[in-house]
Amino acid sequence: MTGFSFEKIALLGVGLIGASVARAAKKKGLCGEVVGYGRSRGNLMRAKEKGILDAFEETAAAACEGADLIVLSAPVGAFYGLVESAAASFRTGAVVTDTGSVKGELVYEMERLMPAGVSFIGGHPIAGSDRSGIDASSDDLFVSAKCIVTPTERSDKSALEKVMALWRAFGPEVVTMDPHRHDRIYASVSHLPHLIAYTLVNTAAELEPSSLAFSGRGFLDTTRIAASSHELWRDICLMNRENMLEAIRLFRRNLDELSGYLAASDADSLDREFLKARKLRGAIGQD
Amino acid sequence: MTGFSFEKIALLGVGLIGASVARAAKKKGLCGEVVGYGRSRGNLMRAKEKGILDAFEETAAAACEGADLIVLSAPVGAFYGLVESAAASFRTGAVVTDTGSVKGELVYEMERLMPAGVSFIGGHPIAGSDRSGIDASSDDLFVSAKCIVTPTERSDKSALEKVMALWRAFGPEVVTMDPHRHDRIYASVSHLPHLIAYTLVNTAAELEPSSLAFSGRGFLDTTRIAASSHELWRDICLMNRENMLEAIRLFRRNLDELSGYLAASDADSLDREFLKARKLRGAIGQD
Numbered sequence: 001m002t003g004f005s006f007e008k009i010a011l012l013g014v015g016l017i018g019a020s021v022a023r024a025a026k027k028k029g030l031c032g033e034v035v036g037y038g039r040s041r042g043n044l045m046r047a048k049e050k051g052i053l054d055a056f057e058e059t060a061a062a063a064c065e066g067a068d069l070i071v072l073s074a075p076v077g078a079f080y081g082l083v084e085s086a087a088a089s090f091r092t093g094a095v096v097t098d099t100g101s102v103k104g105e106l107v108y109e110m111e112r113l114m115p116a117g118v119s120f121i122g123g124h125p126i127a128g129s130d131r132s133g134i135d136a137s138s139d140d141l142f143v144s145a146k147c148i149v150t151p152t153e154r155s156d157k158s159a160l161e162k163v164m165a166l167w168r169a170f171g172p173e174v175v176t177m178d179p180h181r182h183d184r185i186y187a188s189v190s191h192l193p194h195l196i197a198y199t200l201v202n203t204a205a206e207l208e209p210s211s212l213a214f215s216g217r218g219f220l221d222t223t224r225i226a227a228s229s230h231e232l233w234r235d236i237c238l239m240n241r242e243n244m245l246e247a248i249r250l251f252r253r254n255l256d257e258l259s260g261y262l263a264a265s266d267a268d269s270l271d272r273e274f275l276k277a278r279k280l281r282g283a284i285g286q287d
Numbered sequence: 288m289t290g291f292s293f294e295k296i297a298l299l300g301v302g303l304i305g306a307s308v309a310r311a312a313k314k315k316g317l318c319g320e321v322v323g324y325g326r327s328r329g330n331l332m333r334a335k336e337k338g339i340l341d342a343f344e345e346t347a348a349a350a351c352e353g354a355d356l357i358v359l360s361a362p363v364g365a366f367y368g369l370v371e372s373a374a375a376s377f378r379t380g381a382v383v384t385d386t387g388s389v390k391g392e393l394v395y396e397m398e399r400l401m402p403a404g405v406s407f408i409g410g411h412p413i414a415g416s417d418r419s420g421i422d423a424s425s426d427d428l429f430v431s432a433k434c435i436v437t438p439t440e441r442s443d444k445s446a447l448e449k450v451m452a453l454w455r456a457f458g459p460e461v462v463t464m465d466p467h468r469h470d471r472i473y474a475s476v477s478h479l480p481h482l483i484a485y486t487l488v489n490t491a492a493e494l495e496p497s498s499l500a501f502s503g504r505g506f507l508d509t510t511r512i513a514a515s516s517h518e519l520w521r522d523i524c525l526m527n528r529e530n531m532l533e534a535i536r537l538f539r540r541n542l543d544e545l546s547g548y549l550a551a552s553d554a555d556s557l558d559r560e561f562l563k564a565r566k567l568r569g570a571i572g573q574d
Contacts, residue, residue, distance in 0.1 A: 126503035146501065175501075188494040189502040193487060193509040195545060198564035200483055203538040205567050207475040212571050214433065214462075215476040216413035218512045222480045225505045226568040230561035234554055241549055248546045251490040252539065258482060259535045262528055267521055274517035277485035280492050281513040284499050 004165055007032040010067035012060050012082050013074025014038045017099045019052045019137035024170040027139040037063035047134050060086035072098035077235030083113045092117035095159040102239040103150045104183035119159035122150040130227040143171035150179040187243035194233050197226040291452055294319045297354035299347050299369050300361025301325040304386045306339045306424035311457040314426040324350035334421050347373035359385035364522030370400045379404035382446040389526040390437045391470035398441055406446035409437040417514040430458035437466040474530035481520050484513040
């Protein structure tokens with residue numbers, strides 16, 4: 001698919017990811033205009049001043065009016081509300097996509113919420129960060145990222161091609177994946193690590209309130225994502241609840257196992273488990 | 288204390304930390320010569336070729352002969368064996384220090400192992416990394432680090448001053464701390480995070496073997512220290528066993544609490560705990 005472009009992109013949610021989508025689309029000449037909607041008028045005004053948005057609207061419905069691409073880049077917890085309030089103004093033939101960290105049932109529910117003639121295709125660029133907001137956005141945020149796209153049997157082929165072509169134009173490798181498989185994978189490599197990082201910070205502070213001041217690079221790296229939005233991650237954990245509960249159960253079983261080895265001063269078993277992790281981690285690189 | 292220097296530094300263990308001590312001491316003109324001992328003759332030869340060592344010896348005892356400063360920079364699990372094999376050759380008036388991640392009882396045991404007229408002062412530069420080996424070493428590794436020094440009531444004042452002056456000369460802020468308090472603090476901000484990072488990698492791989500290939504920056508950051516030496520961290524965990532078992536118990540209690548909130552879809556409680564961690568983590572910076 002070459003030479004495609006969108007007349008009007010409606011951006012519902014103008015933060016790090018949404019603003020980076022707008023910037024990348026403008027840089028690649030893939031859109032006529034980008035119109036934004038978000039909770040904070042001050043943020044929308046700043047995004048317009050910076051040239052990230054061409055215009056913004058007071059309601060999601062107004063922003064979506066006439067748009068041929070609608071990108072949900074608000075926190076996932078806000079998706080249903082946004083679509084419910086704006087769906088009546090979606091134009092026939094429009095493609096709706098998102099950038100959220102949860103897929104699974106959400107994707108099927110979004111498909112059900114689409115008006116006739118409007119297609120939903122789920123997307124998830126793997127470019128999250130502890131940073132947030134338009135000041136951290138850039139037109140090359142996605143260049144070396146992956147983007148997961150999660151079509152279903154109901155997905156419109158032409159809409160799917162458009163969404164995949166958009167992401168490919170931004171740089172990333174685009175991988176299609178079943179929505180439920182996405183949620184199992186990201187429970188393990190993203191959602192669980194966030195919950196663990198939050199737990200680690202609270203535990204360290206509780207064990208010894210002064211300890212955080214003595215932390216080094218290891219602690220800073222390991223807990224960096226605990227500086228991420230608590231509201232966003234609360235919603236992601238809740239929306240991927242079953243996978244998260246299973247991931248926590250397995251994590252806990254593995255932790256109990258290590259704790260047992262330590263209590264028994266079983267050096268060989270500790271060594272074996274640490275080495276297993278070291279090899280797995282070494283294989284995916286440092287950056 | 289100004290104008291001090293050592294005639295001969297014996298370095299027992301020539302890896303990232305030991306080689307960086309040698310380089311920093313040479314850069315600052317704080318030593319006549321640095322003589323190394325380590326397990327790998329090939330590594331010692333390379334360290335000499337690179338000018339990190341002036342010479343190396345076949346035994347720890349030979350390396351320590353005539354040294355006025357002996358630095359234990361091998362993995363902590365090797366300290367007792369090194370001192371037992373070399374103590375007879377420690378010169379009267381020599382200062383012995385270390386760079387290990389565990390203090391506590393180890394410090395008192397090292398004091399007991401010192402021959403008459405030889406002082407031990409425990410040290411711990413907070414400059415560890417998932418990297419290791421002399422190629423990662425540098426003369427400014429410690430510049431913006433902290434260094435914890437753990438004197439006891441038995442510590443010789445002049446030896447303590449020399450060790451503190453050495454670290455101050457390398458750049459870091461030097462903090463003195465009770466050896467047992469050190470181990471409680473570093474169980475929480477270093478040793479537990481390592482064990483958790485190893486657990487996280489093994490759990491993710493077990494939940495979904497393909498998942499690691501889909502990980503993003505959050506997972507890479509959170510698990511970076513799982514690429515650290517499994518033998519080193521096995522020994523650190525075992526040597527700080529009681530604090531580690533307590534840290535794991537509290538971590539597990541906090542994890543069970545979050546798991547309960549998630550199972551009950553208790554958004555407010557999840558939000559409260561995530562926000563608490565976010566504020567604590569935000570207060571210690573990103574780098």
